[in-house]
Amino acid sequence: MHHHYKIFKPYGYLSQFVNNGKKQNSKKLLGELGTFPEGTMSIGRLDEHSEGLLLLTTDGKICYFVNSSKVDKEYYAQVDGDITEDAIEQLKNGVEIGISGKKYNTKPCPAFKLTQIPDLPERGKKLRDDRHGSTSWVSITLNEGKFRQVRKMTAAVGFPTLRLVRVRVGDITLEGLQPGDSIALEDVKAALILNS
Incomplete structure (x- = not known):
């Protein structure tokens, strides 16, 4: 079974769980904001200086769908x-x-x-x-x-x-979240289909 989350990425965090280079050793990563199942990935990215809604999933198909032009x-x-x-x-x-x-x-x-x-x-x-x-x-x-x-x-x-x-x-918002908070989502695909 796949897992999906919404998270309020704070300013100063990278949209990833693993460091990809020597220069990033001191950078803050998503794994510091909670415990997520193995294989969890961010859907799309927000740069280090951007904040707000970031979706996480263990489902590559959902990741592909959200990154398509079908989701606002x-x-x-x-x-x-x-x-x-x-x-x-x-x-x-x-x-x-x-x-x-x-x-x-x-x-x-x-x-x-x-x-x-x-x-x-x-x-x-x-x-x-x-x-x-x-x-x-x-x-x-x-x-x-x-x-x-x-x-x-x-x-x-x-x-x-x-x-x-x-x-x-899509139809998923920051509602209920403060910076660093995450909430598990159930039917994530239905909430994403706003303009497809």
Whole structure:
């Protein structure tokens, strides 16, 4: 029988269970956040400086399905500056970013400016505050997952990301989790099929 979990990956952790190189000996890994069955893997990744919802599974088929374009992933990004409607429209329509040294046009996607600061736990490492310039929050929903895509997208429209939190994968959300918490999931596939 396979096992599935949702976890709130805190800032400063790698989305993996094993060190893959000498430089990562001092890095924090997912195994420090709980006891998971042998063979558990993260579905997709969040970079070390990103936070939020990460799904874990022992089922390679579920991993493949979530990483396909059939499942939406929603991110909240706190950006440097008061993001404009023009920048939001550019995000919606797709922007040119660099992937492995090549130009790539992101797919059109839902994006909007949040009217209120989202109710998220404080980040482990303090961010600069609004005394050093205004910030704003934007929601971006992707069904593709290029390396550091959201950060590259907001930078491409002139509003670099200061904080990035994945808040939803399919119909699975951060609800009930604080940074470092994990919850076992039952019927994970049914909760993922939002746009397939």
